Amino acid sequence: MKELALSCRSIHKRFNGTVAxxxxxxxxxxxxxxxxxxxxxxxxxxxxxxxxxxxxxDSGEVAVRERVVAARGTWVPPEKRRVGMVFQxxxxxxxxxxxxxxxxGLGSQxxxxxxxxxxxxxxxxxxxxxxxxxxxxxxxxxxxxxxALAPSPEVVLLDEPFSNLDAALKAEVRMEVRAxxxxxxxxxxxxxxxxxxxxxxxxxMAVMDAGRILQVGTPHEVYQSPVDLRVxxxxxxxxxxxGDVTAGVATTALGRFPAADVPDxxxxxxxxxxxxxxxxxxxxxxxxxxxxxxxHDQMVRARLDDGNxxxxxxxxxxxxxxxxxxxxxxxxxxxxxxxxxxxH
Ligand code: ATP
Numbered sequence: 001m002k003e004l005a006l007s008c009r010s011i012h013k014r015f016n017g018t019v020a021x022x023x024x025x026x027x028x029x030x031x032x033x034x035x036x037x038x039x040x041x042x043x044x045x046x047x048x049x050x051x052x053x054x055x056x057x058d059s060g061e062v063a064v065r066e067r068v069v070a071a072r073g074t075w076v077p078p079e080k081r082r083v084g085m086v087f088q089x090x091x092x093x094x095x096x097x098x099x100x101x102x103x104x105g106l107g108s109q110x111x112x113x114x115x116x117x118x119x120x121x122x123x124x125x126x127x128x129x130x131x132x133x134x135x136x137x138x139x140x141x142x143x144x145x146x147x148a149l150a151p152s153p154e155v156v157l158l159d160e161p162f163s164n165l166d167a168a169l170k171a172e173v174r175m176e177v178r179a180x181x182x183x184x185x186x187x188x189x190x191x192x193x194x195x196x197x198x199x200x201x202x203x204x205m206a207v208m209d210a211g212r213i214l215q216v217g218t219p220h221e222v223y224q225s226p227v228d229l230r231v232x233x234x235x236x237x238x239x240x241x242x243g244d245v246t247a248g249v250a251t252t253a254l255g256r257f258p259a260a261d262v263p264d265x266x267x268x269x270x271x272x273x274x275x276x277x278x279x280x281x282x283x284x285x286x287x288x289x290x291x292x293x294x295x296h297d298q299m300v301r302a303r304l305d306d307g308n309x310x311x312x313x314x315x316x317x318x319x320x321x322x323x324x325x326x327x328x329x330x331x332x333x334x335x336x337x338x339x340x341x342x343x344h
Contacts, residue, residue, distance in 0.1 A: 002029040004066070005187040006051065006155045011060030013046055013211075020046040021057070022211030028155065028204075031185040033178065034216075035198035037234070038208030044191040047208070048157045051189075052085050053078035065154045084148035084156040088163060090141045092132040098143050099128040105151045118146045122180060137165075138173060145177065149184055156181070158190035162197060174201055195235050199223065207231050229338045232270045237299075239276070239310055240268040242340065250337060253285070253306045254329055259337050266340035273313035275333025278302060284326040286310060291323065302327055 006028040013021040020043045028034050036044050049055040051062055053069065053076065061071040064083060069076035092101050102115045119125050122142040132140055141161075148156050161177065162170050178201050181188050189206075192198050198205050199219045206216045215227045226232040229240065243252030245267050250259040252269050259267070278286070278300065286302035289309070300312045300321055310329065314321065321327065 002031065004028065005030050005032075005064070006189075007061075007063045008047070008051065009061040009063075011047070011050055011057045011062070013043075013050060013055060013057050019211055021050065021060075024050075024060070024208075024212055026206055026213055026216070028187055028189060030187055031182075032187060033181055033201065033203045034189045035202035035205045036189055036191045036208060037195060037198040037205055038193065039234070040193060042209050043211040044193075044208060045159055048085070048159055048189065048191060051155070052083050052157055053081050082151075082154045084151065084153035086144055086148045086156065086158045086161060088160045090144035090161070092140060092143055092147070094132050097129050097131050098124060098135070101132070101143055102146045102150050104147060114150055118150045121183060122146045137169070138176070141173060141177070142180070145180060149180075149186060154187065156186050156188040158188060160191050160193075162192070162194075177201075199235070205235070207234055209234070225336070226270070229268060229270075232336070232338065237273050237311055237313075239271045239273065240338075241271065241308065241310070243267050243269050245337065250335075253304045253308060254310075254331060257331070257335050259335075262337045263339065267337045268340055270336045270338065271331055272333060273299060273311040275331060275335075276310065276312045277330045277332050278312050278314075278321060278327040279330075280320050280325050281328040282326060284328040286327050286329055288321060288323050288325045288327060291321070302329070304329075 004027055008024055008026045011021050011024040024047055036047065038044055046055060050057050057070055062069050064081055068074050069081045099115055102118060103111055106114055124142055124146060162174055165173055174197065202219060204216060205219055205222050207214045207222060209230055215222055215231050222231065223236050226235060232238045241252045241254055243250050245259045245262045246264050248260045250257045250267060250269055286304045288300055288302045290301050292299045297313055297315050300314055302310045302312060304310060
C-alpha cells in the first residue's frame with residue numbers, strides 16, 4: 001500500500017453564513033492523480049485553498065506526509081507546507097524568463113541542476129531565456145507546471161486547470177499534463193466540474209457535494225458502483241427508473257428484477273444508457289421521442305407508458321429506430337438499486 005501524501009480530516013469552513021466545507025475528508029496516496037469533482041459552489045476551490053494554506057479551516061485537520069499543517073493550535077504557512085499550486089490561468093511572472101520562473105521557489109543549492117532536470121522533463125530545454133509572452137499557450141502551461149513541480153512538493157494542486165482552453169486544445173493538454181504528472185511521480189489533485197475530464201484523466205475520483213466528499217474510487221469503481229443517487233447522476237449518464245422492492249424483487253415499468261439485500265420500499269433503479277437494448281416491436285413498451293447522433297454513437301430517448309423517459313446509447317446505424325417507432329426494452333447490464341428516500 002502506498003503511503004499517504006495528504007490527509008484531510010473532518011474539515012469545516014464557513015464564510016459568514018455560507019457553509020463551504022462541511023466535514024471534508026480526503027486521503028491521497030503517493031503518486032496518485034485525484035480529480036476533485038463536484039457542482040459549482042460545492043466547496044472544491046475552498047478545499048484546495050485550505051490544503052494549500054490560503055484559508056484557515058474553522059475546525060478539522062490537514063496533514064502533509066504525516067506532518068500536521070493545520071489543526072487547532074497548529075498552523076504552517078503556505079510556503080512551508082511543501083504543497084504546490086497551479087492556478088486556473090497558469091499565470092507566470094511576466095517579467096521573468098522561463099529559467100527564472102522555474103527557479104523561483106528553489107534554494108541556491110542544486111538550483112541549476114534541478115531547473116535543467118525539470119525543463120528537460122517538460123520538453124522545454126532550449127527555451128530558458130524566453131520571456132512568457134514569447135511562448136505558446138501550451139508552453140506557458142508546461143512552464144507553470146514546471147515551476148510547481150521544481151521544489152518537489154509532496155502534493156500539487158491544480159484549480160480547474162483546463163477550463164479556459166478551447167475544446168480542441170483541451171484534450172491534448174489534458175493528456176500531456178497527465179503524462180507529465182505520472183512521469184514525475186507527482187501526487188496531484190485537480191479540481192473540475194467536468195465529469196468526462198475526471199473520468200478520462202484521474203487515477204482516482206473524489207466526488208463532492210455540499211462541502212463534503214461522497215465517494216472516492218477509481219473512475220471505473222465510481223462509474224460502475226456509485227454509492228448513492230447523487231453520485232450516480234453526477235458521474236456519467238444514468239436512467240433512474242422508479243419502482244418498489246418487496247421481498248428481494250424490484251418491480252418497475254421495465255419489468256421485475258432480483259434485488260436481494262435491498263430493503264423493501266420505494267427505490268430508483270439505475271441503468272446506464274449503454275446497458276439497455278431496444279428493438280422495434282408493434283406492441284413495445286416505449287416510443288422513441290428523439291435521437292441525437294454523435295457519429296461514434298447515438299443517444300435515443302424513449303418514453304415509457306408511465307411517462308418516464310429512458311436514455312439508450314446505441315453503436316452503429318439503426319435506421320429502424322426512428323422517432324415515433326414503438327420498441328421493446330431489454331436491460332443488458334446489472335441494475336443498481338437506491339432507496340428513493342435518498343433523493344433530494
Ligand atoms: P466553482 O466550481 O463554481 O468554482 P467551488 O466548488 O470551487 O465552485 P467554492 O469556491 O469553494 O466552490 O465555494 C463554496 C461556497 O463558499 C460557495 O457558496 C461560495 O459562494 C462560498 N465562498 C467561497 N469563498 C468565499 C469567500 N471568500 N467569501 C464568502 N463566500 C465564499
